[in-house]
Amino acid sequence: MKALVTGAAGMIGTALIKNLLDNSIEVIGVDNFFRGKSSNIDLLKSHASETGSNFEFYECDLSKNIDDTLFPIPDAVVHLADVVAGIKYVFNNEFELLNQNLLIDANVTSYINKKKIPRYIYVGTACSFPKHLQNGINSKLFEESKFPAAPESTYGWSKLMGEILTEQLGKNKNTETCSIILHNVYGFYCDFDLSRSQVIPSLIKKAKNLKKGEILDVWGSGEQSRSFIDARDVADFLTSALLSSKPLKIFDKAQIGDPYATSIKRVSEIIIKYFDEKKLILRFNKNEPSGDLGRIPDLTKARSLGFIQKIKIEDGIKDLINWALQANEI
Numbered sequence: 001m002k003a004l005v006t007g008a009a010g011m012i013g014t015a016l017i018k019n020l021l022d023n024s025i026e027v028i029g030v031d032n033f034f035r036g037k038s039s040n041i042d043l044l045k046s047h048a049s050e051t052g053s054n055f056e057f058y059e060c061d062l063s064k065n066i067d068d069t070l071f072p073i074p075d076a077v078v079h080l081a082d083v084v085a086g087i088k089y090v091f092n093n094e095f096e097l098l099n100q101n102l103l104i105d106a107n108v109t110s111y112i113n114k115k116k117i118p119r120y121i122y123v124g125t126a127c128s129f130p131k132h133l134q135n136g137i138n139s140k141l142f143e144e145s146k147f148p149a150a151p152e153s154t155y156g157w158s159k160l161m162g163e164i165l166t167e168q169l170g171k172n173k174n175t176e177t178c179s180i181i182l183h184n185v186y187g188f189y190c191d192f193d194l195s196r197s198q199v200i201p202s203l204i205k206k207a208k209n210l211k212k213g214e215i216l217d218v219w220g221s222g223e224q225s226r227s228f229i230d231a232r233d234v235a236d237f238l239t240s241a242l243l244s245s246k247p248l249k250i251f252d253k254a255q256i257g258d259p260y261a262t263s264i265k266r267v268s269e270i271i272i273k274y275f276d277e278k279k280l281i282l283r284f285n286k287n288e289p290s291g292d293l294g295r296i297p298d299l300t301k302a303r304s305l306g307f308i309q310k311i312k313i314e315d316g317i318k319d320l321i322n323w324a325l326q327a328n329e330i
């Protein structure tokens with residue numbers, strides 16, 4: 001199988017492509033380095049030569065018309081390229097983000113439709129569920145309650161439109177499709193740039209740069225919670241869907257995440273514990289955005305398809321800090 005992975009230089013893209021190369025899948029990667037890193041592509045190229053698998057990379061802005069002669073025609077597409085970022089970036093760039101993601105998703109589905117590519121996997125987000133259903137650690141999100149739609153941000157709206165495009169593409173009989181819905185993903189190869197980073201990398205970087213006894217500023221009350229999932233667990237599930245001999249539609253709308261929500265206070269405590277010798281002090285800053293109060297996934301479908309969360313948040317955060325220190329990312 002030859003798989004095209006968009007967003008190849010990003011966090012989930014890099015984790016997924018490593019897995020696919022381990023499974024001897026030929027991979028075509030595409031990214032425009034909006035947020036992904038060339039160091040991730042270098043890593044994937046060396047992983048390909050170590051595993052003896054084939055990896056080709058093409059720099060391409062998917063918000064523009066796709067030149068379909070640029071790369072070989074794949075048998076399957078996993079579409080991960082979209083603008084995704086930390087909460088402040090999302091709320092400060094609502095128009096650009098919506099506009100960009102609609103363009104990217106429409107171009108990718110137009111390309112697949114034109115080339116009659118047999119398999120297409122899109123990734124949706126828990127942020128597309130109505131804001132009023134995201135009220136705390138026990139707020140389980142069920143697919144049936146996604147409509148009437150009322151996402152909190154244009155990011156959530158853009159990804160919801162991506163799901164709808166995916167559903168409609170799947171009706172044309174040339175392409176099997178599914179949307180896999182992700183909760184909050186963190187892990188190796190992520191963005192640590194504080195202007196766009198998501199909560200875990202952002203707190204790790206801030207904590208690393210503080211001196212002994214200084215204050216770690218945490219956005220919101222700290223009581224807001226999320227279902228965090230390591231990108232390696234996400235990559236495993238996406239790989240199993242891509243390689244499955246079953247119809248892709250059985251994976252449609254499977255939610256992936258931790259069954260338990262972890263508060264941002266707890267995440268901060270795990271991080272400062274790692275830097276224990278610095279004796280950092282937590283301060284919760286309610287003047288900064290914090291997003292929905294909390295949510296957890298309905299894992300019924302994912303579990304029936306073999307999903308297991310192998311990496312607990314405490315271990316995943318520790319692994320991420322070790323990796324970031326060793327890779328000089330923070």
Ligand SMILES: NC(=O)c1ccc[n+]([C@@H]2O[C@H](COP(=O)([O-])OP(=O)(O)OC[C@H]3O[C@@H](n4cnc5c(N)ncnc54)[C@H](O)[C@@H]3O)[C@@H](O)[C@H]2O)c1
Pocket residue numbers: 006007008009010011012013030031032033034035036037060061062063064079080081082083084104123124125126159181182183184185186190191
């Ligand atoms: N990280 C999360 O918590 C999370 C949760 C739910 C869903 N998702 C979805 O998963 C996917 C991957 O997210 P990620 O966390 O790996 O983020 P990421 O930012 O690391 O990866 C996205 C990649 O897309 C690329 N990209 C952006 N615009 C592009 C364009 N115009 N042309 C080509 N490439 C472009 C970026 O450079 C980046 O490498 C996204 O679709 C995101 O919406 C992520």
